[in-house]
Amino acid sequence: MFKTNIINSLINTFLEVILSFYALFFKKIAKGVEGRKKSFDKIKSSFSKNDKIIHIHCSSYGEYLMSEELTANLKKNFTDYKFLLSFISPSGYQNANKSLFDCVIYLPLASNNNLKKFYELISPKITLFIKNEIWPGYINYAKMYGSKVYSVGGNFQNNFFKKRTSYFSSAIKKLDKVFVVNENSKNLIEHYGNKNVFICGDLRYDNVIPDLSEEHKGIISEFIDGKRCIVFGSTWREDEDIILPYIKNSDRKIKYIIAPHEISNNPKRIKKYLGNKSILYSDIKLKTNLKEFSYLVIDNIGMLSALYNYSSISYVGGGMGKKGLHNTLEPAYFSKPIIIGKNYKKFDEATEMIKIGNMISISNYNEFYNACESLIENENLSLKMSKKCTEYFNKKKGAVEIILNDLKLKN
Numbered sequence: 001m002f003k004t005n006i007i008n009s010l011i012n013t014f015l016e017v018i019l020s021f022y023a024l025f026f027k028k029i030a031k032g033v034e035g036r037k038k039s040f041d042k043i044k045s046s047f048s049k050n051d052k053i054i055h056i057h058c059s060s061y062g063e064y065l066m067s068e069e070l071t072a073n074l075k076k077n078f079t080d081y082k083f084l085l086s087f088i089s090p091s092g093y094q095n096a097n098k099s100l101f102d103c104v105i106y107l108p109l110a111s112n113n114n115l116k117k118f119y120e121l122i123s124p125k126i127t128l129f130i131k132n133e134i135w136p137g138y139i140n141y142a143k144m145y146g147s148k149v150y151s152v153g154g155n156f157q158n159n160f161f162k163k164r165t166s167y168f169s170s171a172i173k174k175l176d177k178v179f180v181v182n183e184n185s186k187n188l189i190e191h192y193g194n195k196n197v198f199i200c201g202d203l204r205y206d207n208v209i210p211d212l213s214e215e216h217k218g219i220i221s222e223f224i225d226g227k228r229c230i231v232f233g234s235t236w237r238e239d240e241d242i243i244l245p246y247i248k249n250s251d252r253k254i255k256y257i258i259a260p261h262e263i264s265n266n267p268k269r270i271k272k273y274l275g276n277k278s279i280l281y282s283d284i285k286l287k288t289n290l291k292e293f294s295y296l297v298i299d300n301i302g303m304l305s306a307l308y309n310y311s312s313i314s315y316v317g318g319g320m321g322k323k324g325l326h327n328t329l330e331p332a333y334f335s336k337p338i339i340i341g342k343n344y345k346k347f348d349e350a351t352e353m354i355k356i357g358n359m360i361s362i363s364n365y366n367e368f369y370n371a372c373e374s375l376i377e378n379e380n381l382s383l384k385m386s387k388k389c390t391e392y393f394n395k396k397k398g399a400v401e402i403i404l405n406d407l408k409l410k411n
Helices: 004-024 027-037 040-044 063-075 091-097 113-121 136-144 163-176 183-191 214-224 237-249 266-277 304-310 329-333 348-356 365-377 380-397 399-410
Strands: 051-060 082-087 104-105 125-132 147-152 175-181 196-198 228-235 254-260 278-280 295-297 313-314 338-340 359-361
Touching: 027 040, 027 104, 027 175, 040 082, 040 104, 040 113, 051 380, 063 082, 063 091, 063 104, 063 125, 063 147, 063 228, 063 399, 082 091, 113 136, 125 136, 136 147, 147 183, 147 329, 147 380, 147 399, 163 338, 175 183, 183 196, 183 295, 214 254, 214 304, 228 304, 237 254, 237 266, 237 365, 254 304, 266 278, 266 295, 304 329, 313 329, 313 359, 313 365, 313 399, 329 348, 338 365, 348 359, 348 380
Parallel strands: 051 082, 051 125, 082 104, 125 147, 147 175, 175 196, 228 254, 228 313, 254 295, 278 295, 313 338, 338 359
Antiparallel strands: none
């Protein structure tokens, strides 16, 4: 373990120097570098030596979202504990609901000095690494300071370990329990030396997606005006090259909501293409007559997951290019017929939903056109897909209860 800690410390010390250099040129990296400088002070001001602490670590906002329901249940059941949430990515730190936690920080890089300082300030009783986060330095020190350490919701692939076998294997063996999504992940973790692995399923199926605020709800309802609505979520240019010509040339009395993944310039470009029947969400004023518009372009963060509830058909972006398919579970949560692009086979839930028939994959404009027209014209098809969505989702729930019951028994 001593050798592993030395190697780990050298890597992270070197990484700290590299990140400080890149922070001069990249705002996102700079936010993380500056944020980590404040982490120890935030810990000092939030906790005392006698506090019982649960430390939850997420890489970014996606991991945070998948763990929300688990966190909510932990807070209900571990009422005498305080909660620390840590991130690597600014997206997680900036968007997390900080009111749920006693302290939210950027995780300090895992040099020996940082690790020693971190665990001398706090000694978490329970440490949870969400999804595929394996931090050997933190795992080793957490165990040294008496923490129970768990990996939760992992979906591991062979290539995850290819170049990091020796680096990870000793840390993996020290995990008190590993909760994974599927059989392949279980086999991999067991292969690398930890036999205390349990298939719990995917945490994301247990999450509850809250509705929009009353203000947002009123705006969306006024825009839709009782008509059918198609929501296009997390779209990239490759998706938009197919969907925008369709909706611009459609003469159907349908409303369209487009939420591009990147909101820096894309919303304005989309609005310009769609013309004067389109409006940016940020341009809506008190006296705007939204019924006059056919296209609403979302240019803010945090609304999309709830917007799917207002759709008759949902399109999830990312599958037409190489960016990676975005979250198909959000529209599935609301039992919506879903259309996606052609590149989905790395995503288990998409593959499963295609197979059972509550999702349609398209490769080009003609296929997209036919899918939309079929769902619009054939109400029975739409209802059938919605029903399959509900059945699929209900079968997949239960991961939070499994993990929670295990933690309650052992802590």
